[in-house]
Amino acid sequence: MTACGHISKVMLTGLAAIITMSPVLLSADRAGESGKAKIMPPPVGNVQVEDAFWAPRLKVYREKTIPHSWNYMGWEIRALKAANGLKVDGDLNNTWGEANLYKFMETCAYSLAMHPDEQLEKRIDEIIELLSGAQQPDGYLHAYVTNAGKTPWDPAFLDGSHDGYVLGHMIEAALEYDAATGKKTFLAIAQKAADQAYEHFLGPNGVPGFCGHAELEMALVELYRAVPNKRYLDLSRAFVEWRGRGKVKPFSETPRAYFQDEVPLRRQTALDGHAVRAVFFAAGVADIALETGDCDYRLAANRFWDSVTLRRMYITGSAGAREEHEAFGEDYELPNDGYCESCAACGMLDFAQRMFMLERTSQPIDVLERTLYNAVLHGISLDGTTTYYRNPLSDRDRPRDNCWVCCPPNLSRTLFQVGRYAYAFTNEDIYVNLFVGGSCTIPWKKDPVSLHVSTDYPWNGDIEIRVAAEAPRQFALHLRIPEWCRDAGIMLNGRQMTPLPLTDAGYVRIERPWKNHDTVKLTLPMPVMKMQAHPAVQSCAGKIALQRGPLVYGFEGIDNEGIDLHLAANSRFDTEHRPDMLGGVTVLRTRSKDGRDLTAIPFYALANRQNSTQEVWVRQEGARPDTRWWLAKLYRPIE
Ligand SMILES: [Zn+2]
Structure with missing residues (x-):
C-alpha cells in the first residue's frame, strides 16, 4: 500500500488546505498523486458468461426482464415527448422518474454489449433522439423540471429535485451505451449536461450546493475516466466538500444526515442517513480517493466501509435497517424485519468494488459476493419479472411487485454487470474475484490474455482456470480465497502448490511467465x-x-x-x-x-x-x- 508515504504529506498539506482553499483548489493541488498502476474492471463485453448459474439468469434478464420493464417506461417517454414540445396524453413522471429510464437504458447497454440486438438498439436510439430534443440550449436536461416549469438546480429544492441523481444515471447509461455500440450521440448529450452542471456550480457565477441524492459524484468520476477532462473530477469533489456546511436546505422534516450533510467529510465517522444515498455517496468518495490519491478521502471511505460492514450490515449483505427515512440504524441495530432496500444492496456492490480497487484486498469482494448472491439476487424473481423493494430476513407472506421503478431497474443494471465484478486488472496483474464460468479477455494492448473458467459455483467450489495467450506473458494472477473457505487447495499445471501462496491481501498470488494452456485448479471446500x-x-x-x-x-x-x-x-x-x-x-x-x-x-x-x-x-x-x-x-x- 502507498498509504503511509502519502498520509503524512497529504494530511499535513490537507489540513492547511481545508481551512483556506476552495474544493477546486484542493483538487488541483493534489491531482495526479495517485501514482499506482491503474486498476480497473474489464468492459462488460469482454466477459462471456457461460456457466449453469449465471448464463440462464442473464438470458432471462435479456428475454423477459428487459421487455417487461419497457412496459413501465411510458411516463418517462411521455415526459421526454412533452419536453420536445409534442402533445401527449397521460401522466408525466415525478422528480426522480427519469432515473428509471436511464437505469433501463444502462441495462440494455450491458445486454447489447454481450448480445447484439438490432431491435433493442433501435429502441434506445429513438429514446436518445428524444433526449437530444429535450436538452436545453445550455445543456440542462431533466424533462420533469422543464415540463413543470421549475428552476433547474433550484437552490431551494436541491435535496428534493433529484437533478443530480438523474444526471448521474444518465451519465452512467451514456458511458455504457458508448462502450457497447461505439455510438457517441448519447455520451455527447450526457457530457453537455455535465458541462452545464459544472458551469452552474463551479463556473464564474457558480453557486455552491449539491444534489441531496448522491449518485452524480461517482458518475462524474466515471465520466472523468472516459473523457479525461478534470472539470468532472473537480465537480464531483466539490459536491463532497460542500456537504456538512449548511449549503442545502432539507426539503421536508428530514434530518441533515438523511442526505449526508450533517458534518463535513473529515469529521464523518460512520455512514448514516438514507442508506441508498449514503452508499452511493461513499462509493463516490472512494472513487475520488482512487483518482486523486487523497488520503483524507481514502480514510473517510475506510471509516464508512468499516461502519457498514462491521456494524450495520445484514448477513445477506443488505444495508439500511430502518423504514423511517429508509435509513441506517445505530450500530448493531439489525432487526430481522428491517427495511433492506434493494437499491442499497446494489449500491453496496458499487461501494465494495471501489473499496477493492482502493485497497486491493479481498475483504470488499467478500462483501460484494455476499451481497450479490444473497440480497441482490433475492430482490428479483427467478422469472425476472417481479421484484422486492425490501428484502428483510424475516418476512410474512408478502408478494413481490411487478412495477418497475426505483429498485427493479437498479437490480437489472447491477446483475448484468456480474462479469465486471468477477475480474480486475492492472498492467501486471489479473484478479479473479468471483468464480463465474465462461471467459474473460483482458484488454491489454500488447499480448492480450484470456482466462477460461469452468465451474459449478456456487454449488461446489472446484474451479478450473485455463490461460489463453498467443505469446507468453509475465503477470501475477491473483485468485481470491473467500473468507468462508478453510483449507483451500491449488494446483498449477497438475502440481499441488504447498504451502498455498496466500498473501496478506487474501489472494493466492502466482506470478510467472504465463503461457497458452497453463491451467490452475482451485478447490474451495464448502461445508x-x-x-x-x-x-x-x-x-x-x-x-x-x-x-x-x-x-x-x-x-x-x-x-x-x-x-x-x-x-x-x-x-x-x-x-x-x-x-x-x-x-x-x-x-x-x-x-x-x-x-x-x-x-x-x-x-x-x-x-x-x-x-x-x-x-x-x-x-x-x-x-x-x-x-x-x-x-x-x-x-x-x-x-
Ligand atoms: Zn430503490
Whole structure:
C-alpha cells in the first residue's frame, strides 16, 4: 500500500488546505498523486458468461426482464415527448422518474454489449433522439423540471429535485451505451449536461450546493475516466466538500444526515442517513480517493466501509435497517424485519468494488459476493419479472411487485454487470474475484490474455482456470480465497502448490511467465456453516443462520409448514442438489427440536413458488451468545 508515504504529506498539506482553499483548489493541488498502476474492471463485453448459474439468469434478464420493464417506461417517454414540445396524453413522471429510464437504458447497454440486438438498439436510439430534443440550449436536461416549469438546480429544492441523481444515471447509461455500440450521440448529450452542471456550480457565477441524492459524484468520476477532462473530477469533489456546511436546505422534516450533510467529510465517522444515498455517496468518495490519491478521502471511505460492514450490515449483505427515512440504524441495530432496500444492496456492490480497487484486498469482494448472491439476487424473481423493494430476513407472506421503478431497474443494471465484478486488472496483474464460468479477455494492448473458467459455483467450489495467450506473458494472477473457505487447495499445471501462496491481501498470488494452456485448479471446500452474529446484535441472540459457500440459506413456510423453527441442539445438515427445483438449487435438510424434518433453500430463491413466510435466523436449542474475541467480524461460523 502507498498509504503511509502519502498520509503524512497529504494530511499535513490537507489540513492547511481545508481551512483556506476552495474544493477546486484542493483538487488541483493534489491531482495526479495517485501514482499506482491503474486498476480497473474489464468492459462488460469482454466477459462471456457461460456457466449453469449465471448464463440462464442473464438470458432471462435479456428475454423477459428487459421487455417487461419497457412496459413501465411510458411516463418517462411521455415526459421526454412533452419536453420536445409534442402533445401527449397521460401522466408525466415525478422528480426522480427519469432515473428509471436511464437505469433501463444502462441495462440494455450491458445486454447489447454481450448480445447484439438490432431491435433493442433501435429502441434506445429513438429514446436518445428524444433526449437530444429535450436538452436545453445550455445543456440542462431533466424533462420533469422543464415540463413543470421549475428552476433547474433550484437552490431551494436541491435535496428534493433529484437533478443530480438523474444526471448521474444518465451519465452512467451514456458511458455504457458508448462502450457497447461505439455510438457517441448519447455520451455527447450526457457530457453537455455535465458541462452545464459544472458551469452552474463551479463556473464564474457558480453557486455552491449539491444534489441531496448522491449518485452524480461517482458518475462524474466515471465520466472523468472516459473523457479525461478534470472539470468532472473537480465537480464531483466539490459536491463532497460542500456537504456538512449548511449549503442545502432539507426539503421536508428530514434530518441533515438523511442526505449526508450533517458534518463535513473529515469529521464523518460512520455512514448514516438514507442508506441508498449514503452508499452511493461513499462509493463516490472512494472513487475520488482512487483518482486523486487523497488520503483524507481514502480514510473517510475506510471509516464508512468499516461502519457498514462491521456494524450495520445484514448477513445477506443488505444495508439500511430502518423504514423511517429508509435509513441506517445505530450500530448493531439489525432487526430481522428491517427495511433492506434493494437499491442499497446494489449500491453496496458499487461501494465494495471501489473499496477493492482502493485497497486491493479481498475483504470488499467478500462483501460484494455476499451481497450479490444473497440480497441482490433475492430482490428479483427467478422469472425476472417481479421484484422486492425490501428484502428483510424475516418476512410474512408478502408478494413481490411487478412495477418497475426505483429498485427493479437498479437490480437489472447491477446483475448484468456480474462479469465486471468477477475480474480486475492492472498492467501486471489479473484478479479473479468471483468464480463465474465462461471467459474473460483482458484488454491489454500488447499480448492480450484470456482466462477460461469452468465451474459449478456456487454449488461446489472446484474451479478450473485455463490461460489463453498467443505469446507468453509475465503477470501475477491473483485468485481470491473467500473468507468462508478453510483449507483451500491449488494446483498449477497438475502440481499441488504447498504451502498455498496466500498473501496478506487474501489472494493466492502466482506470478510467472504465463503461457497458452497453463491451467490452475482451485478447490474451495464448502461445508454447511452455522453462522452466529456479533453478541451486540440483539435480534440474532440465541439464533443461528446457515451458510454454504457464498449462499446464506432461509426457511420458507411452503417447505416447513406449521413447523416451529427451533433446531435441535448440535443439529446436523445433509445437502442435496435438486436440479428440478427453483432452477436447480442445493437444499439443506435438518431436524427440528421435536424431531421433524426441516428444509432450507438459498435466501435468493425464497418467494418464488407461492407467497410464504421467510426466515433466516432460527433458534437452536442451547445456542448462547458467544462473547469471546470478536475483532473485525460481524458474523462468523460457530466452531
Ligand atoms: Zn430503490
